[in-house]
Amino acid sequence: MASQEKKKNITWKEIKKQKVLIIWSLVLVIYGVIFYYLPLAGWAMAFQDYKPKNGLFHSAFVGMDKFKQLFSDASFIRVIRNTLGMGVINLIVTFVMAILFAILLNEVKSNGGKKTVQTISYLPHFLSWIIVTGILHDALSSTGIINELLLKFHILDQPLNFFAHPKFFWPIVAFANVWKETGWNAIIYLSAITAIDPSLYEAANMDGAGRWARIRYVTLPGIKPTIMILLLMNVGNVLNAGFEIQYLLGNGLVQSVSQTIDIYVLKWGISQNDFSIGTAAGIFKSFVSIVLIVIANQIAKKNGEERLF
Amino acid sequence: MEKNKSGKIKTSVWDKVFVVCNTLFMVAFVIITLYPVLNTLAISLNDGTDALRGGIYLWPRKWTFKNYITVLQKDNLITGAYITVARTIIGTLLALVANAILAFIVSRKNFIFKRSLSLFWVVTMYVNGGMIPTFLLYKNLHLTNSFWVYVVPGMVSAFNMLVIRTYMAGIPDSLEESAQLDGAGYTTIFVKIISPLCKPVYATVALFVAVGQWNSWFDAMLYNRMSSHLTTLQYELMKLLSSVTNQGTSAEAMKNAAGTVTPTSVRAAATVLTMLPIICLYPFLQRYFVTGLTIGGVKE
Numbered sequence: 001m002a003s004q005e006k007k008k009n010i011t012w013k014e015i016k017k018q019k020v021l022i023i024w025s026l027v028l029v030i031y032g033v034i035f036y037y038l039p040l041a042g043w044a045m046a047f048q049d050y051k052p053k054n055g056l057f058h059s060a061f062v063g064m065d066k067f068k069q070l071f072s073d074a075s076f077i078r079v080i081r082n083t084l085g086m087g088v089i090n091l092i093v094t095f096v097m098a099i100l101f102a103i104l105l106n107e108v109k110s111n112g113g114k115k116t117v118q119t120i121s122y123l124p125h126f127l128s129w130i131i132v133t134g135i136l137h138d139a140l141s142s143t144g145i146i147n148e149l150l151l152k153f154h155i156l157d158q159p160l161n162f163f164a165h166p167k168f169f170w171p172i173v174a175f176a177n178v179w180k181e182t183g184w185n186a187i188i189y190l191s192a193i194t195a196i197d198p199s200l201y202e203a204a205n206m207d208g209a210g211r212w213a214r215i216r217y218v219t220l221p222g223i224k225p226t227i228m229i230l231l232l233m234n235v236g237n238v239l240n241a242g243f244e245i246q247y248l249l250g251n252g253l254v255q256s257v258s259q260t261i262d263i264y265v266l267k268w269g270i271s272q273n274d275f276s277i278g279t280a281a282g283i284f285k286s287f288v289s290i291v292l293i294v295i296a297n298q299i300a301k302k303n304g305e306e307r308l309f
Numbered sequence: 310m311e312k313n314k315s316g317k318i319k320t321s322v323w324d325k326v327f328v329v330c331n332t333l334f335m336v337a338f339v340i341i342t343l344y345p346v347l348n349t350l351a352i353s354l355n356d357g358t359d360a361l362r363g364g365i366y367l368w369p370r371k372w373t374f375k376n377y378i379t380v381l382q383k384d385n386l387i388t389g390a391y392i393t394v395a396r397t398i399i400g401t402l403l404a405l406v407a408n409a410i411l412a413f414i415v416s417r418k419n420f421i422f423k424r425s426l427s428l429f430w431v432v433t434m435y436v437n438g439g440m441i442p443t444f445l446l447y448k449n450l451h452l453t454n455s456f457w458v459y460v461v462p463g464m465v466s467a468f469n470m471l472v473i474r475t476y477m478a479g480i481p482d483s484l485e486e487s488a489q490l491d492g493a494g495y496t497t498i499f500v501k502i503i504s505p506l507c508k509p510v511y512a513t514v515a516l517f518v519a520v521g522q523w524n525s526w527f528d529a530m531l532y533n534r535m536s537s538h539l540t541t542l543q544y545e546l547m548k549l550l551s552s553v554t555n556q557g558t559s560a561e562a563m564k565n566a567a568g569t570v571t572p573t574s575v576r577a578a579a580t581v582l583t584m585l586p587i588i589c590l591y592p593f594l595q596r597y598f599v600t601g602l603t604i605g606g607v608k609e
Contacts, residue, residue: 014421020495021414025426028411028465032429035462039438039446101338104331117335119592120342126587128524130543131580134550135345138573143363145348179341191603211327236435244527248547262440269441270531282439290435 087238098185121183236293357571376578412473513601
């Protein structure tokens with residue numbers, strides 16, 4: 001009661017004192033409304049037969065027609081499969097590789113070696129997808145290093161055009177993600193490993209634990225909370241990971257497996273000017289992302305792990 | 310940690326095998342990471358026609374700077390470079406100032422709208438309008454075909470704000486309180502007391518934003534495709550790479566007046582020039598992004 005009364009008394013004085021803070025937060029809120037919240041009003045287009053000349057207020061309302069149209073389009077179903085498939089594969093392989101790399105690097109005894117390898121491992125993260133896909137094209141071209149090695153070791157009789165076969169596309173995308181982000185993603189695990197109490201390792205040594213047992217019973221449990229929270233944060237991003245690389249690496253021969261929801265939106269919305277279909281596809285993507293986050297969060301809650309909300 | 314005094318021979322043999330395998334793994338990792346970059350560098354410094362014979366790995370066979378001279382004579386790449394440098398500097402400064410102010414406000418313990426303001430921004434991390442509504446919005450705001458589309462829309466980001474906020478939360482309140490007793494207002498506290506202490510986290514966020522600005526190409530393609538004077542380096546590189554991806558043939562080289570410059574060698578040179586600034590800088594900034602990632606990711 002007393003504190004409540006105190007709070008009431010303070011209010012006006014506080015507002016005056018916090019004037020600067022309030023003015024600046026207002027400026028930033030206006031910015032946020034324009035750039036983050038206003039586009040949400042555009043979702044109305046998905047329920048309209050939007051025509052630019054009529055605008056948002058005078059286009060005909062069509063209910064769920066655009067969504068029905070979307071789901072009766074076989075290519076959209078394929079696009080959902082591609083986005084989810086590549087997203088989940090990438091999430092799993094980049095996670096496993098980053099954790100594996102962090103644990104193995106931690107086992108390197110020489111400090112100089114450790115530092116050098118780590119510094120080199122960050123490098124690809126700083127390269128744009130333009131550069132990474134350019135490098136991949138070179139490496140996998142018919143005269144590239146991969147074909148050269150495969151020919152030299154007689155695994156192949158003649159050069160293989162990797163980008164012409166749909167079956168190679170998903171693995172190439174997964175490899176590119178691993179190549180680009182393993183070192184970067186390992187940073188967090190390495191610092192989590194450093195934070196593990198050294199006495200745990202000493203105790204493990206006393207008990208005669210070998211290297212494997214130390215990793216299995218000390219290191220892995222030590223970084224488990226970090227793994228869980230990162231997994232949670234990334235599950236919601238599964239669908240967002242499907243644009244740049246697929247757009248840059250895809251070609252006519254592999255488009256059945258390369259096109260993702262974002263590419264579909266770009267194709268229909270921007271190139272064909274069908275804003276309604278593009279928006280509907282975008283809404284579907286947001287919806288699936290939020291459902292994924294909530295499910296992941298719920299699973300974490302049930303298992304007593306850390307969670308986002 | 311080398312305390313295996315009980316002398317189990319079996320364990321130590323396996324241990325040695327592990328150490329050897331692990332070292333091999335690390336060596337392979339380094340080779341796979343570095344080889345493509347070094348190979349591109351070697352090809353960019355090698356005579357174009359000669360490179361088509363193959364067999365260039367880590368070292369040029371026939372040295373030349375012609376590829377670089379050709380690249381530096383391409384006007385669109387030069388324009389792209391200017392715009393990219395400009396957007397990186399301006400975009401980073403704007404984002405840093407805006408995110409720092411927001412983080413400062415949100416981390417004031419007795420600010421009356423603290424919770425609602427935080428929520429307002431955290432929501433933006435999970436919900437967004439999507440590509441089409443955003444595109445139309447920028448068009449209506451006359452941000453398309455303008456430089457400002459590169460630096461204004463992404464200025465405040467909830468993630469970067471949270472990274473700074475977490476760092477600011479670690480600064481003792483007593484500093485702010487004693488300054489207030491001396492009559493300092495919030496502006497003074499922000500500029501003179503909190504900001505100097507936040508230099509490391511400011512560096513981190515600046516690095517994140519700068520790398521993003523330097524590497525982005527999609528906004529140039531989507532919003533400024535019609536304005537060639539607003540093109541960016543990565544977008545020009547993309548056009549260069551996609552125009553020759555499937556035709557690095559000798560016939561192409563023969564058509565070239567110089568005879569020694571091929572599309573493959575030119576795009577290698579352009580690639581090297583585009584990644585050079587970042588490759589030279591990032592090793593010195595390591596401690597900043599390591600701390601940034603740790604506070605941003607683990608604590609949220």
